[in-house]
Amino acid sequence: MESDNLRGAAGGRPGGTAAAMPADRLSMRTKRLLWVWGFLAIPVLFYTVIRFYPTFQAFYLSMTNWDLVRPAKFVGFANYVKLFKDPQFWKVFRNTFTYLIIGTPLSLLIAFTVAFFLDRVRFMHNFIRALYFLPYLTTAAAMAWVWRWFYQPPPIGVINDVLALIGIPQQPFIRSTDQALFSIMVTAIWAGLGFQVIIFMAGLRAIPTTFYEAARIDGLGEWAILRKITLPLLKPTTVFLVVFSSIAFLRIFDQVYNMTTNDPGGPLGSTKPLVLMIYQTAFGSYAMGYAAAQTVVLFTILLIVSLLQLWILREKK
Amino acid sequence: MSTIELTKLIKRYGKVEAVKGIDLAIADGEFVVFVGPSGCGKSTTLRMIAGLEEISGGTLRIGDEVVNEREPKQRNIAMVFQNYAIYPHMTVRQNIGFGLYTSKLDKAEKNRRIEEAGRILGLEALLDRRPAALSGGQRQRAAIGRAMVRNPSAFLFDEPLSNLDAQLRSQMRIEIKRLHQRLKTTTVYVTHDQVEAMTMADRIVVMRDGHILQVGTPTELYESPVDMFTARFIGSPSMNLLPGSKCSIMASTATEGDILIGVRPHDLIARATATDEKTDLSLTGTVTAVEPLGPETLVHLDIDGTAIIATAKDKFVPAVGSTLTCTAARGSLYLFDAKTEKLLSRS
Incomplete structure (x- = not known):
């Protein structure tokens, strides 16, 4: 196999040693194409079986009443009609968008601020950067349990202890229907921060220093340089992170599930995102058709939000 | 301003x-x-x-x-x-x-x-x-x-x-x-x-x-x-530098210690025929390369192991490998102290 590959690769170039091979009758272009597609075949096949087929299958399933046991029966748009009439869906929908609309800008703002200043810190730079990145390497389950402990009432919960110290009454955090979603969002933002900081810093490093020097000579202050040079030149990085982090917040699941294990998505469904609802519908109620319909809705939302962001943030010619 | x-x-x-x-x-x-x-x-x-x-x-x-x-x-x-x-x-x-x-x-x-x-x-x-x-x-x-x-x-x-x-x-x-x-x-x-x-x-x-x-x-x-x-x-091509011992200097420059002689390629003329013009420096060596520039030709010469560049004028393009003598006119030489690298005098 290996020797085959070597021979073929050499044969694909002028002066190759494949003279006796029948492939020699093919033009160089055809040979290259054969090789390219030969290598591409494996991932293409893999994705077709593992990704694309189930995706299309989900579209079909969403039109059935499959429950894992009885054969699926086609029910048309009944699942969708049910979904849009389901008050729980709208609550979950609102939760998901709260994660998205508050979580994404907030996390990017924090990440940029950290990256902007960390970029100027020379003292223990790598160590600090590693500290920020560490949560990204930690499993959601471990993180969630640590944060659950943080959010406990005093004297166990660290945050409430600190609040008490400065004279603020104790807060219920994940036990309250008002605060639980934001408490979980904080954890999720913290978890993703390291990655965003690294990407922002790479973007900042890519801006030539002469741009800043030229601006200083032209008399711009720090704020003007940030607004007129840094942010516009950082736009490709920002677009990437906006789309990336939006998708992450729209698909939020593990943070919520692990922080509310006694009553996933609770209290009273106040933290439940769409993916958790899908999970419960599919593997709690075994309503696969209904769950598939929710998946299709999530897919559509992801698609629309991503395309919308790419369109809004596109490079204007 | x-x-x-x-x-x-x-x-x-x-x-x-x-x-x-x-x-x-x-x-x-x-x-x-x-x-x-x-x-x-x-x-x-x-x-x-x-x-x-x-x-x-x-x-x-x-x-x-x-x-x-x-x-x-x-x-x-x-x-x-x-x-x-x-x-x-x-x-x-x-x-x-x-x-x-x-x-x-x-x-x-x-x-x-x-x-x-x-x-x-x-x-x-x-x-x-x-x-x-x-x-x-x-x-x-x-x-x-x-x-x-x-x-x-x-x-x-x-x-x-x-x-x-x-x-x-x-x-x-x-x-x-x-x-x-x-x-x-x-x-x-x-x-x-x-x-x-x-x-x-x-x-x-x-x-x-x-x-x-x-x-x-x-x-x-x-x-x-x-x-x-x-x-x-300063100047292109760079000034040629030769150990003083290698040159037959006719100038009566009395110098102590090692000196280096500098001469600009444009002042070091290679001619097809000998001339009886008064010269301070005369070098003979093998042509290693020529660079015809049109009005003149840069001639790369090997003088007992030292590479120098001379100029051939009047559309004269010497053959590579041939032996050639080139001369520098009076007043175009620079004498440098080999140790301090400072200019000592001109002749």
Whole structure:
């Protein structure tokens, strides 16, 4: 196999040693194409079986009443009609968008601020950067349990202890229907921060220093340089992170599930995102058709939000 | 417009001294070129003048004021960088106008200045384009435009032509020179290219290892270099250097110790036929390569292991491998002390 590959690769170039091979009758272009597609075949096949087929299958399933046991029966748009009439869906929908609309800008703002200043810190730079990145390497389950402990009432919960110290009454955090979603969002933002900081810093490093020097000579202050040079030149990085982090917040699941294990998505469904609802519908109620319909809705939302962001943030010619 | 005065200017990075106390007075309206090999401190000196590098010692005066502690913007200078530093997300108009960002001019006056700079630099038709749609030369002109609109007291150029191809470089050289003749703004220009230095400068400052070796007009440096480094750095091709022992010098120069003899390729003439002209130096060697340039031919010779370049005139192109004698006329020789590398005398 290996020797085959070597021979073929050499044969694909002028002066190759494949003279006796029948492939020699093919033009160089055809040979290259054969090789390219030969290598591409494996991932293409893999994705077709593992990704694309189930995706299309989900579209079909969403039109059935499959429950894992009885054969699926086609029910048309009944699942969708049910979904849009389901008050729980709208609550979950609102939760998901709260994660998205508050979580994404907030996390990017924090990440940029950290990256902007960390970029100027020379003292223990790598160590600090590693500290920020560490949560990204930690499993959601471990993180969630640590944060659950943080959010406990005093004297166990660290945050409430600190609040008490400065004279603020104790807060219920994940036990309250008002605060639980934001408490979980904080954890999720913290978890993703390291990655965003690294990407922002790479973007900042890519801006030539002469741009800043030229601006200083032209008399711009720090704020003007940030607004007129840094942010516009950082736009490709920002677009990437906006789309990336939006998708992450729209698909939020593990943070919520692990922080509310006694009553996933609770209290009273106040933290439940769409993916958790899908999970419960599919593997709690075994309503696969209904769950598939929710998946299709999530897919559509992801698609629309991503395309919308790419369109809004596109490079204007 | 103003004078620039450097007194014992020093730049240290930790323990390393990059600029070792240089003195220089630049007159109002003068075009001064800093030239030297990379790492000689020329760019660091320029950046100290600009205010981008802190000054470790000595004083810097722009006009009558000491500006050591002034921010770049307070020095009223403009700088053009090697990589242009024009912003890809702005049009040429916005880029040029960026130089006026902090000025208190009204919009009409700003526009008038931008248009004027565009006209002078031949960028009128390109004002609304993005830098991505411009050639290297046009980008550099936009950068010069941004420097111009402010009417700065001095222009600083940091190897502005290094990223351009040879043809554009010679064209931009003339354009910058013309611009200077027109605006008469004090200009400090850093380059490692001696051709740029020779063609553009009112005065050249030759730097090496953080020191100034020599300051003078291009002709002065070419005619009377103080040492071997300047002699070889200025002029193209470089001056030939020969150990004194290898030459049959007829001049009666009494010298102590080892000397090196320098002669410029253009003064070392290879002829097809012998001449009875009075010469000070006569060298015979094997031709290793020839470079016909049209009116003349550069002849590379091997003289007992020393490679030298001579000039063959009158369309004479010697054959490679042939033995050839070349001569230098009286008065075209430079004698250097081999140890100190200083010029001893000329003959």
